[in-house]
């Protein structure tokens with residue numbers, strides 16, 4: 001059956017891939033709670049069980065308008081659809097050789113699968129943005145409300161694994177959201193201590 005959900009979409013000169021609406025966090029600032037669309041495209045999936053072929057079909061359908069960077073992001077955690085992610089990323093690298101691939105993730109993948117998935121990702125993913133979200137576990141648990149145990153520690157371990165596997169790695173935070181006290185300096189120090197990049201994004205009311 002052909003999947004008519006929004007899987008591939010474009011925003012700010014990049015191509016994005018919406019793999020799932022599921023996530024192991026329930027972040028206070030999550031865009032999914034504010035709106036259903038991005039740039040007019042409905043991101044709520046009717047069929048939230050996307051497989052590699054669905055993504056490949058959507059990429060082929062959009063092949064003439066694909067941008068230089070293809071980002072796995074969307075309204076959920078992409079690594080929860082790991083086999084679709086790996087299969088489609090392999091397809092991109094084999095068929096659109098000039099494209100760079102980025103993964104935006106909450107960094108829970110190794111906790112979810114109880115194994116190190118980073119070497120698999122490193123075969124195809126050029127860069128990864130991981131949501132640090134907070135300077136310590138207590139603040140993280142308040143703002144991101146993880147549904148799995150030891151999520152903050154697991155996320156930091158995931159960052160180390162990405163760095164070890166030579167994926168260009170950036171830790172991100174969202175600031176100015178309600179009265180949450182995010183210590184930007186401490187967050188930056190965490191990124192520095194792990195030898196990865198750091199990016200601060202101010203919360204926007206429309207979510208992006």
Ligand code: SF4
Nearest residue numbers: 023025027030076106
């Ligand atoms: S990690 Fe991303 S998708 Fe998941 S709840 Fe947080 S903001 Fe939403």
